[in-house]
Amino acid sequence: DQQVKQNSPSLSVQEGRISILNCDYTNSMFDYFLWYKKYPAEGPTFLISISSIKDKNEDGRFTVFLNKSAKHLSLHIVPSQPGDSAVYFCAASGQGNLIFGKGTKLSVKP
Amino acid sequence: DAGITQSPRHKVTETGTPVTLRCHQTENHRYMYWYRQDPGHGLRLIHYSYGVKDTDKGEVSDGYSVSRSKTEDFLLTLESATSSQTSVYFCAISEGRSDGYTFGSGTRLTVV
Numbered sequence: 001d002q003q004v005k006q007n008s009p010s011l012s013v014q015e016g017r018i019s020i021l022n023c024d025y026t027n028s029m030f031d032y033f034l035w036y037k038k039y040p041a042e043g044p045t046f047l048i049s050i051s052s053i054k055d056k057n058e059d060g061r062f063t064v065f066l067n068k069s070a071k072h073l074s075l076h077i078v079p080s081q082p083g084d085s086a087v088y089f090c091a092a093s094g095q096g097n098l099i100f101g102k103g104t105k106l107s108v109k110p
Numbered sequence: 111d112a113g114i115t116q117s118p119r120h121k122v123t124e125t126g127t128p129v130t131l132r133c134h135q136t137e138n139h140r141y142m143y144w145y146r147q148d149p150g151h152g153l154r155l156i157h158y159s160y161g162v163k164d165t166d167k168g169e170v171s172d173g174y175s176v177s178r179s180k181t182e183d184f185l186l187t188l189e190s191a192t193s194s195q196t197s198v199y200f201c202a203i204s205e206g207r208s209d210g211y212t213f214g215s216g217t218r219l220t221v222v
Contacts, residue, residue: 006152034210043200043213044153089153097143097168098211102152 003027004092006101013108019077021104023090026071030092035064035075038087038103047088048075080108113137116201116214123221129188131217133201135181141204142184143211144168144176146197153200159184160207191221 005024013019021035031052036044050057050064050073057064063076077084085108090101114135123129133142144156155168157176165176173195175187188195198218202211 036213041216043202043215045213046210049210093207095207097155097158097207100145100153102150 001026002101003030004090004099004101006088006090006104008104009102010105010107013080013106015082015108015110016079019075019080019084019106019108021075021077021088021090021106023073023075023101024071025073025092027092027094027099028071029094031095032093033064033066033073034091034098035062036089036091036100038089044089077106080106082108082110084108114201114203114212114214116199116217118217119215120218121220123191123219125192125221126190129191129219129221131186131199131201131219133184133186133214135184135203137203137205137212138181139203139205139212140181141207141209142178143202143204144174144184144186145200145202146170147200147216148197156186156199188219191219193221195219196221 034049035047037047038044048059048062050066066073087103087105089103091098117132143158145153154170156174159165159178177185198216200216201214204211
């Protein structure tokens, strides 16, 4: 049973526009959430995280929003750039190992 | 990331043969993990280690074993490789169990 769900396998966005990647979770004990970015033939790299005591965390063009009541988080990329084209994994933990979603492949068109 | 290396980067092996993948870290992190990545499944945890000689199973541990005799090395062994174990394998490290992970570059394993 998936505890972390990324329901969109892919997303295509025009360069300069906003990319919104979504993630849902089922375990209310999760208290730490992360986004990882993965290019082909490379390992995932950490992008941004958020603790459950916050509802927003921003780092440059990347912002993560957490809605605890809905058990939903989203990653906003503004403005999107072609170099952002990658697979994005959402991950969550609650004092245990990180649990990853299946990933969303983002394509940013020039 | 220079703090974690995986070897080999690519391997082709025959069904039924044993295979060992190596993960080496220079960060002195306590936790080490082995994941596999497959289309439609994302990243799935195979085994993890929380110290020297301390390991535990993950979500997809059947057919795999691990060993950690030193802090810096975490070995993943496929005792008798099967085609279903064709995958990309990633090692990861972290200081604490719930901290962000640092991943290696991956090993692409093909079982023919």
